[in-house]
Amino acid sequence: MTATRPVPAPDFVGYPEVRRSVRALLDGRPGTGGHPVPACPEWTVADLLGHLTGIAERVLARHGGTPPPVPDEPLGVPALLDRWDDVGAEVDRRLAAAGGHSGEIMVMDAYTHELDLCAALGVPPAVEHAAWAPSFDVLVRGFSGSLAGRGLRPLRLRTTGGSAWTAGTGRPKAAMTAPAHDLYRALAGRRSHVQLAALDWSEAPGPWLPAFSWGPFVPPRQPGL
Template sequence: MTASLPVPDFVAYRAVRRGVRDLLRGRPGAWFHRVPACPEWTVTDLLGHLTAIAGRVLARHGGGPVSPAGAVAVPELLDHWDDVGEELDRRLEDAGGRSGAVMVMDAYTHELDLCAALGVAPPEDHAAEAPSFEVLVSGLSGSITARRLPSLRLCTTSGAEWTAGDGRPAATVTAPTHDLYRSLAGRRSLAQLAALAWSTAPEPWLPAFGWGPFAPPAQPGV
């Protein structure tokens, strides 16, 4: 990918919180909708997950108790997430701005899950996109290396490029930015992964897309 100044984690995380709030504003009927990318969760459950993760990361950075008081409906969860997030933003900034990358990736991925669940187009030029890609490419790279596979070049149709694995890439996979991101984040089935634009047969690399918390779903993902 073309070199650029890294986005500080606290900036990216603040953008995700703002994006999720905008998505849920004026949609009380959606609070208990299922989230297809996380089929065991409703929209409210997903937001509860985001606030819980924020609390854990804040505690690791020396923050105090973060359990939400009282109700756990969407408006209260959003307010609680902002309260925790604002303190977390300050601590991440003090830590140099690059100590919450996994949390940012998780939150941005779930923002995209919400977009899919609500039938809303994914955001463009999101501050969290680039740092989240870096986390996902790093995870895929480790998975490729652990399986002793040749490295893989990842390209978006808009011109961004990464290498996952060690050494000279033996294959290239190309997709629109959103589809490539969702593929790296365990939101695309093996059939969907194979249907991307590959320079050679994709089968050797498909198992590597299951790593850490991610696994391609059995059914086509969104």
């Protein structure tokens, strides 16, 4: 008998769950549109939702869809959630029709901002989330490229729950260990150098700290959330 490999999950897995989670988070908290989001210092909650909706519209256009007309006036939180749901549902259908092999960066961005909203509103993030694993894989790949591009030694990334990944090229001899949520936030530029250095390192962390600035991510100067 020939063993069959498991079918890989579509790259956009978790995107509908992010939309549901963000709606649940904000539906029960009216009047939060102007609330600041510390992880995105220039944004309010409404700004963050506008960003998520705009990303979905660009992905839809890239896959042959037609985003809805740009509104004449800025939208409030309820209207932004509805618009994101409408566009996102069409994005889901088009990515599924294309075989599901696209959208991973969109999912990572959306899930990372869901965590930003949780931190801004003082709400604990979900213990389990369909977007966590694919988003984390994207972050590990980006961080790996940052290590390699700087000529830094590879690093073993470990959660306190026992999961592990290798970042960089080659066999790692050093490791960084943190709770899963903190490890995710560290790779997504939401932890300051002081916070990063305070994690559990097998060696002095200084050589690796510059690699946490990569792509759109830059560690905050003040402790992040």
